[in-house]
Amino acid sequence: MARVPPRPGTDPLPLRGVRASFGYALAGLRLAWRNQRNFRLEVYIGLLALGLAVWLRVDLVPVLLLVALVLGLELGNTALEAVVDLASPNFHPLAKAAKDVAAAGVLVVSVIAVLIGLLLFVPPLLRALGL
Numbered sequence: 001m002a003r004v005p006p007r008p009g010t011d012p013l014p015l016r017g018v019r020a021s022f023g024y025a026l027a028g029l030r031l032a033w034r035n036q037r038n039f040r041l042e043v044y045i046g047l048l049a050l051g052l053a054v055w056l057r058v059d060l061v062p063v064l065l066l067v068a069l070v071l072g073l074e075l076g077n078t079a080l081e082a083v084v085d086l087a088s089p090n091f092h093p094l095a096k097a098a099k100d101v102a103a104a105g106v107l108v109v110s111v112i113a114v115l116i117g118l119l120l121f122v123p124p125l126l127r128a129l130g131l
């Protein structure tokens, strides 16, 4: 018999529903951390950028926004890959288009994040190194 998926959003006790929703979101984070090398790499790079920002006294707001943008998009990309694999386990040009375009989204945001990172970090880094 098919299992009915949980629907915490419809729980008659709202707090219990919200707690359950957080639990599922954390399960998603654990899954992405375990299975997605790119996600782990982006988390490490984000932590490095935050450490550098604290050291160089760079405004934390744009750094946090960029880290959130890249990680959020990577998680969305991972979710989309799972849905595509579910809907189209065999080769299909539309499955390819969906995955390639989602990956392009992560790439575009990542490249722009690196460029903004250079603008933010290079001047104070040069000053800190006395150059």
Ligand SMILES: Nc1ncnc2c1ncn2[C@@H]1O[C@H](COP(=O)(O)OP(=O)(O)OP(=O)(O)O)[C@@H](O)[C@H]1O
Binding pocket: 036, 038, 077, 081, 084, 085, 088, 089, 090, 091, 092, 093, 095, 096, 099, 100, 103
């Ligand atoms: N069902 C499919 N039909 C057609 N092409 C596919 C299909 N699944 C994957 N591909 C092609 O293979 C590429 C890699 O897909 P895959 O699901 O392995 O992502 P990935 O490279 O592992 O991404 P990530 O590293 O983010 O998990 C896709 O971008 C797409 O071009």
